[in-house]
Amino acid sequence: LNPHSKFISSDQKREITLESDVMKEFSDVYEQQYAVALFNSVRFEIEGGGGTQSQLLHRKDPLEGRSxxxxxxxxxxxxxxxxxxxxxxxxxxxxxxxxxxxxxxxxxxxxxxxxxxxxxxxxxxxxxxxxxxxxxxxxxxxxxxxxxxxxxxxxxxxxxxxxxxxxxxxxxxxxxxxxxxxxxxxxxxxxxxxGLSEDQPVQTPAFTDAVRLYRQAKGNYGTWEMMCGQPPQILANLVMETLHPELRDAISPRLKGKMQQRQRNWMLISDAVYRQVLCQTTDQYNALVEACEVQRVPLDARLRTDMDQIITSKEHVSGKIRALVLPKAEKLLQTSVQPYISSILEALMEPTSRGFSEVRDVFFRELVEINKNLLNGVGKEKLGDNLDRLSMLAFHPVKMQSCYEMVEQLNLEGLQQRFDVSSPSVFLSRAQILMREQMDNAVYTFEQLLNQSLGPQGQDDMCKAIQRCQDRVLKKYDYDSSTVRKKFFREALLQIIIPYMLQKLSASCSPELPRFKELIFEDFSRFLLVENLFEEVVLQSVSKDIMMAVKEAAVQRRHNLYRDSIVLTNSDPNLHMLGETPHVxxxxxxxxxxxxxxxxxxxxxxxxxxxxxxxxxxxxxxxxxxxxxxxxxxxxxxxxxxxxxxxxxxxxxxDQGDDEEDLSPPEDPKSPDSVTEIRGLINPVVEMVVPVSEKNQSDMTESTEPESTIVPNMVEDGVEEDVTHVTTMVETVPRKSLKHRPSPETILHALVGNEKQEVDNGHQEEAVIKNANKEVVREDAGKRMTEISAAESDFESSQMPPQSPTNERLDDGEPQPITKSLNKEDTIINPANMEVVLV
Missing domain, CATH: 2.30.29.30 (Pleckstrin-homology domain (PH domain)/Phosphotyrosine-binding domain (PTB))
Incomplete structure (x- = not known):
């Protein structure tokens, strides 16, 4: 990055100033939201509550010891x-x-x-x-x-x-x-x-609310694609959201060179700035969290002491804000939100439900394959490998790809502009993560049930045990997938509708909010913020319509959604006791x-x-x-x-070393070791088979000197090379009568007989290889027989073209008659009139 250091150094002051301003504003918002999140966490702990219970087991660390x-x-x-x-x-x-x-x-x-x-x-x-x-x-x-x-x-x-x-x-x-x-x-x-962990009930909601409120203060409502990764990475994206356009406008006119070079240089500059910003946000966020954690103990003690008074004060202030906001919110709901809830829900339900259904089918197909292998008599080691691969099915990216592709068909076109949804990628990623979790829960539950039911039974009993566990898990998966999808639909609808309503209502309601601060006691002001109370009122106004829409879809059993009352909680306590057992x-x-x-x-x-x-x-x-x-x-x-x-x-x-193929390149030519080999490289000898008549043959045999001529020869690089000293060698082949020559059927039966003999002698491996190349051998034999037949002068007068005895029905053991196929005739030729010479 040395050629571009002048660009970075000239704008470094602006970068540092902007980053410090962003982090300072965010830190103030985060400290406020941290106290609010702590209040909500302690209240939930005291009052209790919770949703429906999962029917499937959950594995804590599925990838332990894995890559x-x-x-x-x-x-x-x-x-x-x-x-x-x-x-x-x-x-x-x-x-x-x-x-x-x-x-x-x-x-x-x-x-x-x-x-x-x-x-x-x-x-x-x-x-x-x-x-x-x-x-x-x-x-x-x-x-x-x-x-x-x-x-x-x-x-x-x-x-x-x-x-x-x-x-x-x-x-x-x-x-x-x-x-x-x-x-x-x-x-x-x-x-x-x-990247955000759900195991931190205070830090995670405090961070997400702080990022959302900070962006809303800048006029950025709606979903944000770069809300991904760990908190320092999200903060770096938050800084770059403002810094990147300013840096681009300042540096872009100063880039020189061709278009491709300018694009490449800009990418290098952007990467250097992003790495520097990420390094600083990491240090500042860690210091911010550490400072808030120091205050957690005294804040927690105050909350547990004054919880009743804080809740009463919150309800009083919320009632005042509701009286101001609710009429405007209901009017906005009737005109701009309610007519579109069913359309948004349908656009979410169809691809998401297809994806969860594909998860069920993939899980079912894997179990069917395991049962097939058992019925085919596989050993216990192979069964162990199959079950071990099944345990990691949820994390197999290729096998799960068909499930993920179903959700990628999600289309919110037409609704994105109305509700300021930049991209459906936020919902796609969340749905795919939930699909992976449900697959792993189903696999883990199946493993625990199967391990519990295993005994000294045979393969037949093993198949029955797998079938019983499979049916039991699939029923539980149907319930859990319905519950997870309904929760996903409600959250997605809120993520789409709430920012839209806040943006429409903020212009008329935000100026009135500061006067409600006077109604909150100073001791409770850290836990009750009017901005959060305003959002809660808006959330409550639309939650009823969203709940009714999802409930109606569940009652109608659309896309296999079930009512939560169908399966009672704690219906299978013995199964949940298995969740404490280690991984099998x-x-x-x-x-x-x-x-x-x-x-x-x-x-x-x-x-x-x-x-x-x-x-x-x-x-x-x-x-x-x-x-x-x-x-x-x-x-x-x-x-x-x-x-x-x-x-x-x-x-x-x-084990990839058992059947390893030799794919190494051919060996390089070795150096010549003798004078004869050197002469052979300088003057190569080419042997040519030239058919000659009997007259020319007698003339050639009577001559005492070999005939010398020049023959053009094409080498690999395309250059013609003159080859001299061509010696013609005549080899006399004794002829046999027709009755001593085997017929084509005899030749083919001999070839097939050799293959059968090899198998009978115990050479199964060589027989398999030769059987794989059988067609190639037969074609070569046919071509060889054709050349020999054409060279025979006794059959030139018959003008009968040679025909390869190979046919398509050779594998069935039925020899076919030879016809004049090359002359486009179907006349059958008598094998007695055909001469075949084997060499």
């Missing part, structure tokens, strides 16, 4: 503008780690690059990427069809795009690999964006002592450096595919890289 996947692809290096092969490893933190090679990863070396996918988008086309790039700099527009500043070596790119941070470019060699890698990258982005290690349970030792070794290695952990997804590229290329420009064609088998990709751990 997501590893594989190899090609990365574009901006330093030297070249492509390099990289080994990729993704641990359970979903951070992408790029290594120089697989050996460097196994040795525990530090990765070349570590990518935190928060806020990124995974793209699969350069056209989509260039649209985002062209919109980043105003006044710098690319012409239609212009080349981007980066040239992808293959037609299957993978790009991680971020509005502020550095972009990352990858590519693969097949479309199948691209789809798999895209699913993995999307899963990394999805997991990283879901199926590979160890069915694998024996040797496998158990391997698992322990993996756990030790995983705790030390993450190497050797069990992978949720096996390697994207198998080990036998070599990647010796320093540059992707030297990557072989797609046909030289075998596609990964579906079974291999779905398996968690496969």
């Amino acid at each position: 997501i996947f590893s594989g190899s692809l090609f990365q574009y290096l901006e330093e030297n503008r070249k492509w390099r092969s990289r080994f990729v490893s993704v641990p359970n933190s979903y951070a992408i780690r790029l290594y120089e090679s697989k050996t460097a990863h196994e040795r525990g070396l530090h990765p070349k690059v570590t990518i935190n996918c928060t806020g990124y988008k995974a793209l699969t086309s350069m056209e989509e990427y260039m649209e985002l790039i062209n919109a980043s700099l105003p006044g710098v527009k690319a012409k239609v069809g212009s080349n981007p500043f980066i040239k992808c070596a293959t037609q299957y790119p993978l790009i991680l795009w971020h509005p502020y941070a550095r972009h990352h470019y990858f590519c693969v060699t097949t479309e199948k690999e691209q789809k798999k890698w895209h699913a993995v990258l999307q899963d990394c982005v999805r997991h990283s964006n879901n 290690d199926w590979a160890t349970k069915f694998g024996g002592d040797e496998l158990e030792g391997a698992v322990n070794a993996d756990s030790f290695e995983g705790g030390r450096s993450g190497i050797g952990r069990r992978q949720v997804v096996s390697m994207i590229l198998p080990d036998e595919v070599p990647l010796p290329y320093e540059s992707v420009l030297e990557v072989p064609g797609v046909e030289l890289i075998p596609e990964e088998d579906a079974e291999m990709f779905e398996s968690q751990e496969e």
